[in-house]
Each structure stands twice: as C-alpha cells, then as structure tokens.
Amino acid sequence: MKQIDPCTLVLFGASGNLSRVKLMPGLFRLDALGRLPEKMAILSVGRSEVSLEAWRADIKGMLDAKFKKGYDQKVFERFIARNFYHANPPTDPNAFAKMKDKLSDEATFPQNLAFFLSVRPSDFAQVVDQLAEVGLTNEDKYWRRVVIEKPFGTNLPSAKELQASISKHLKESQIYRIDHYLGKSALQNILLQRFANTVLEPIWNSEYIDHVQITNTEMLGVGDRTQFYDATGALRDMIQSHVLQTLALTTMEQPKDLSPDAVRAEKIKVLEAIRPIPVNDIEHHAFRAQYAAGEINGEKVPGYLEELGDSSSVVETYAALKLFIDNPRWKGVPFYIRTAKRLHEADTRICIRFKKAPLQIGNGQHQNWLIIGIQPRECIKLEIESKIPGLDINTRTIELDAANRQDGDETVDAYEALLLNLMEGDNSQYLHISEVEAQWRLVDPVIEAWAKDRKPVHQYPAGSRDPEASKVIFEHEDQFWRYSIQLGGDAH
Ligand SMILES: NC(=O)c1ccc[n+]([C@@H]2O[C@H](COP(=O)([O-])OP(=O)(O)OC[C@H]3O[C@@H](n4cnc5c(N)ncnc54)[C@H](OP(=O)(O)O)[C@@H]3O)[C@@H](O)[C@H]2O)c1
Structure with a gap:
C-alpha cells in the first residue's frame, strides 16, 4: 500500500x-x-x-x-x-x-x-x-x-490546442488525462500476464502470431445520446481511446520496470510505430456501418437513423480498422480492431490467432487461439489441438480456460483505482500527451475521409453479427471475425 x-x-x-x-x-x-x-x-x-x-x-x-x-x-x-x-x-x-x-x-x-x-x-x-x-x-x-x-480534444489540432493552453500553467507530471479503461483491473492484467509469465513472451511476435483481433462490442444502442453520438461516432468514441490503449498494452515491449514513466514510454513507442492508414486505399483498411432496425433479446429496436431523426447522417455505429505495427516484433502481423453498438453480443476481448502448425494432420485441424477476455468475462483461454482417442489419427480442439476472477475477489471500479492513483501521484494509468496525439494522428485521416464521403453507409440489422462486407479489410481469405469465447460456441 x-x-x-x-x-x-x-x-x-x-x-x-x-x-x-x-x-x-x-x-x-x-x-x-x-x-x-x-x-x-x-x-x-x-x-x-x-x-x-x-x-x-x-x-x-x-x-x-x-x-x-x-x-x-x-x-x-x-x-x-x-x-x-x-x-x-x-x-x-x-x-x-x-x-x-x-x-x-x-x-x-x-x-x-x-x-x-x-x-x-x-x-x-x-x-x-x-x-x-x-x-x-x-x-x-x-x-x-x-x-x-475524456475526451482530450476531438481531433489532433484541438488536442494540441488544449495541450498548448494547459501546459502554459502545468508540467506534464501535474496533468492526469483520463481513459477510464486503464483503471480496469482486467486491462492492467494484460501487462502482468504478458510479463510475469515466461511462457507467453517467446511466442508473442510475428514468428508465431498470424493476426490479432481487439473487439469491443455492445448490444446497447445510442439511447438518448443521439446528438452527442452523431457529433462523435464509434471511431472517435471508442477506437481512438479505449481500443487503441488495449492494443498498446497488448503489443508494447517490456518496460524496464512498472514505474509510470517506463510503462508510458513503451506505450508511446508502440503507438507511434503504428503505420498510418493509407487514405488512398481506405476501403481495404477501414470499414464503417450503421445499425438498422432489428431485434435485441427478442425485442424490436429502431435503427440509428430513425432514432436520430436524420436519414442523411453518415456517422458510424460500427467501425473496424486493419493496422500494422512497423517494428521488428510485429512485422507483417495484421491487427483487426473493431467496435460496434447493437451487435449480437456485448464483449470486450483480445483474440490472438497463431500461425498454422508445421505438421498438418488430417482434416479439420484448427490454428491455436489465445483469448484474453476483458468484459464481461475476465479470463485467459488457450485453444489447442489434441488427438481424438481411438484407432485413427484425428484432432479436435480442446481448451485451457482460466477465469481471472475467483469467488471472494474484490471488485474495484475503474474510477476507484484511478482516484487512488491520483492521490498517490501515480500517473501510469493516465495518458501521456504523446499517447493522446499518436491516437488522434492515427484516426483523424479516417474520420475526415468518412465525413467527406456522403454516400449512404452500409447497414446491419440490430442484433446481427458483423456485416459481411466488413470482411473486406481481412488480409487473407482464411481470416474471419472471432465470436464467442466459449469453445464449441460459434467461432466462425
Ligand atoms: N458520465 C460519464 O460516464 C462519462 C464518461 C466518460 C467521460 N465523461 C466526461 O466527464 C465529464 C463530466 O461528464 P458528466 O456526464 O458528469 O457531465 P454533466 O452531467 O453534463 O455535467 C457535469 C457538470 O458540469 C456542469 N455543467 C453542465 N452544463 C453546464 C453548462 N452549460 N455550463 C457550465 N457548466 C455546466 C454542471 O455542474 P454545475 O451546474 O454544478 O456547475 C454539471 O454537474 C465530461 O467531460 C465528460 O465528457 C463522462
């Protein structure tokens, strides 16, 4: 303490x-x-x-x-x-x-x-x-x-303007910029699981990893925040902040210790190494959509444009990006990150698919997945191939599934943790200005391109899965959105 x-x-x-x-x-x-x-x-x-x-x-x-x-x-x-x-x-x-x-x-x-x-x-x-x-x-x-x-600015210029204004009076060490996701124990656990275990680090790179998916979906719609949402959109609201921070924790190099400066320095490095999204080929790197009327838990719900009362809006309630990190660890590995409202499931997770095993044994052999559940289930799960007992050589997927949370564990709200850190003077779970800027730098060109493109936006029925058309961002034909984290559930 x-x-x-x-x-x-x-x-x-x-x-x-x-x-x-x-x-x-x-x-x-x-x-x-x-x-x-x-x-x-x-x-x-x-x-x-x-x-x-x-x-x-x-x-x-x-x-x-x-x-x-x-x-x-x-x-x-x-x-x-x-x-x-x-x-x-x-x-x-x-x-x-x-x-x-x-x-x-x-x-x-x-x-x-x-x-x-x-x-x-x-x-x-x-x-x-x-x-x-x-x-x-x-x-x-x-x-x-x-x-x-949150939010620190609504784009890079406004974030810089706010920074210029407050830094006239405050040193960086005095400024605590909130992304309340960082106060979540499950997010802090990503670093712990990566660096407090010997088994994960050697395979945490492009030699073994085929691709990574970072997902944050909700079943809720925009509710009564239509005006706020229409001025914001999914990319600005969730990807620029929470999802990119999750990506940074998943991909950063090991800090020299867990001091605020060391942790943030590594996050900044990796965020700055993300390759800018090519605006001239945006359709293969970024996909947006809006929810249409549909059903959630058996109840009929209206579509976004209907709730907004403005059929001309092109603001996305679904956003997916393909990103690459230009450093030796992640060379050539696609990162698919997505967020959505009114999808068929509410889930925040990191799904890592490993490359094909060198030996392919019969049909139906799957690639390994490592899944880190953040919300609602805090877990770590590894899917591995195993022989089906019997005379023939066939494989099936079995899972090593561990809940991070055990009966009697304390539940701490993200804000409680952040308030305590504030009083302690520990700003490692708060954002450095370089992180905020790197995050805006990455999403701004997409936000601008999407705002200019006034063609009707792709629609998906509320309660459905990802729009089929979103697959356009996949790098390889055998890649697909990973759903349920339960084995035997619908993985494809
Ligand atoms: N609510 C959340 O879960 C959430 C999540 C993420 C980020 N945030 C951020 O947290 C901050 C506060 O959010 P909130 O939802 O608590 O906001 P809020 O309820 O709309 O307002 C917070 C306070 O600001 C003052 N205020 C409201 N309208 C004002 C006006 N027109 N002029 C001057 N002061 C006004 C009011 O205090 P007085 O009347 O007492 O002065 C009000 O209690 C915002 O920056 C928001 O972006 C909130």
Whole structure:
C-alpha cells in the first residue's frame, strides 16, 4: 500500500452524472476500504449556491442510489465530514479567488490539491487558466494535480490546442488525462500476464502470431445520446481511446520496470510505430456501418437513423480498422480492431490467432487461439489441438480456460483505482500527451475521409453479427471475425 499525503480533492462538476454514479461512490468505497488518508477533504465546486447541509444530503442520495444494500454508518459519518461545497457562479469575476480563500483554511483543507475537472470538455482550458490565475497550480510548497476527463480534444489540432493552453500553467507530471479503461483491473492484467509469465513472451511476435483481433462490442444502442453520438461516432468514441490503449498494452515491449514513466514510454513507442492508414486505399483498411432496425433479446429496436431523426447522417455505429505495427516484433502481423453498438453480443476481448502448425494432420485441424477476455468475462483461454482417442489419427480442439476472477475477489471500479492513483501521484494509468496525439494522428485521416464521403453507409440489422462486407479489410481469405469465447460456441 503506497503512502498518500494529506490532500484535498477539488471536484468541479460534482453535481453531474459522472460524479453521482462513479466519483462520489468511488471515493466513499475508498474510504470504506481505509484507503483515504485520515487528513483528506473533498471540496465540490458548482455553479449554483447550495448550502453545506443540502449538499451533504445530496451526497447521501448518491450513495443510497449506488449502494442499495446499505452501507456502514460509521464510514458514512467519516466520509460526509470530509465533504464541503463551494459555489463558483460563472458571472462572478472573483469566483476563483474566493475559492482560493476558502481553500486557504489549512485546518480543513490539506494543501496538496487535486483538481478533478468533471465538466464539459469545452471548459477544461478555461478552468485551468482560472486556477493558474489565482496561483492554485503553483507547486512551490505542495503538489498540485489536474485531472482532465475524456475526451482530450476531438481531433489532433484541438488536442494540441488544449495541450498548448494547459501546459502554459502545468508540467506534464501535474496533468492526469483520463481513459477510464486503464483503471480496469482486467486491462492492467494484460501487462502482468504478458510479463510475469515466461511462457507467453517467446511466442508473442510475428514468428508465431498470424493476426490479432481487439473487439469491443455492445448490444446497447445510442439511447438518448443521439446528438452527442452523431457529433462523435464509434471511431472517435471508442477506437481512438479505449481500443487503441488495449492494443498498446497488448503489443508494447517490456518496460524496464512498472514505474509510470517506463510503462508510458513503451506505450508511446508502440503507438507511434503504428503505420498510418493509407487514405488512398481506405476501403481495404477501414470499414464503417450503421445499425438498422432489428431485434435485441427478442425485442424490436429502431435503427440509428430513425432514432436520430436524420436519414442523411453518415456517422458510424460500427467501425473496424486493419493496422500494422512497423517494428521488428510485429512485422507483417495484421491487427483487426473493431467496435460496434447493437451487435449480437456485448464483449470486450483480445483474440490472438497463431500461425498454422508445421505438421498438418488430417482434416479439420484448427490454428491455436489465445483469448484474453476483458468484459464481461475476465479470463485467459488457450485453444489447442489434441488427438481424438481411438484407432485413427484425428484432432479436435480442446481448451485451457482460466477465469481471472475467483469467488471472494474484490471488485474495484475503474474510477476507484484511478482516484487512488491520483492521490498517490501515480500517473501510469493516465495518458501521456504523446499517447493522446499518436491516437488522434492515427484516426483523424479516417474520420475526415468518412465525413467527406456522403454516400449512404452500409447497414446491419440490430442484433446481427458483423456485416459481411466488413470482411473486406481481412488480409487473407482464411481470416474471419472471432465470436464467442466459449469453445464449441460459434467461432466462425
Ligand atoms: N458520465 C460519464 O460516464 C462519462 C464518461 C466518460 C467521460 N465523461 C466526461 O466527464 C465529464 C463530466 O461528464 P458528466 O456526464 O458528469 O457531465 P454533466 O452531467 O453534463 O455535467 C457535469 C457538470 O458540469 C456542469 N455543467 C453542465 N452544463 C453546464 C453548462 N452549460 N455550463 C457550465 N457548466 C455546466 C454542471 O455542474 P454545475 O451546474 O454544478 O456547475 C454539471 O454537474 C465530461 O467531460 C465528460 O465528457 C463522462
């Protein structure tokens, strides 16, 4: 357990959805687990005037909604006593100076300050400017950290602009850029499984691996977020962030240790080694589609364009890319990454297919697959060929299947882990600016090309599998989308 300095978490946007559902309950759980330092305060900042009493009652409501089975009253008393509120009306030019005044009460607010900006992305730069103006980003005596929520920009130029703006006031070590996927234990496990075992590393390269698939699919549609989604799309929403981070963890070289700098340096190297997608041959490297009306769990659901009420939208709810990594380890290995809404299954996994065995014995011999399940099932599974007992020589696939999660294991939400890392000063699970930029650099040309191409987008019925047409990105005819992670399930 790392030592945490006494500190104050200043939470902008504390009345918002993220704070209600993840941050406040996450902080409460950390308190219950004894992971918050004794001297730690939470100052929530919002535009409206709210009394301390009303704010604490609001927090109780957030906890009641989250922990339906109840919670420990002693922990609640301790937690609620840490919580304070400050109104920062946008019309008040002295709002930030008043906040600084409030924070100067050292008996209540430890002076190491972490500012969590759970506000609209368009407000990130301005809040940092205002914090700096009143001297709250100054690290002369105490540490000062700023968490920037996702997304960091909406393309490379806007990410650079945001970076230029905040880096006037903050050093890289003070900036904590969130991709909450990195807080997931199953994602952190990729590194552990790769580098804490001797058996995997020797085969983790182009000599043995035929191709890799990284998949993140949902059965849910866009719901009531149609306007947000239509301004974003699957590529920007999921691939630019979570899926590329999963790819980086799967493909990076071994860091010299698990320090934040060493881990991020290797991720940056591999992200920067991904070959740009050739825009003049985009149709063989990138595929998009939209869900049409269909059925999910036996229920009829409308299509994306219908939900949006705009039949001219070309924004994708399905995106698949073929990528190559130009380094010696991954020379010539295709990486197929995809994300989709309203597919027939909700699953996040990494599927690695190995090359054909040198000896081909009879018909029906399959290539080995190694599958790392991330969500909903956390597992690692190896499919190998084995002799069918009997007089003849025939093979079948058997599996070594291990659940990562065992009865009684702790379940930690990604935000809990990230909040703890923030207070510890460990930014290895947060993004370095070079990672963010490499990720935008890769997807921007595709986003731009797709936005310009106004032809109707390929449709797939909600609840179906990948559109047949998506196979256009496969490098070889014998490659196919890998589905169920269960053996005997539908692998093809
Ligand atoms: N919700 C999630 O699961 C999720 C997931 C990934 C990323 N994020 C990111 O996390 C951040 C917060 O998300 P959220 O869903 O919690 O947002 P939200 O509920 O829409 O808003 C957060 C807070 O921002 C303030 N706010 C809202 N509208 C505003 C306006 N017009 N002008 C100024 N302030 C305004 C409000 O606080 P006051 O009125 O009290 O000032 C509100 O509580 C965003 O950057 C989002 O992109 C959220």
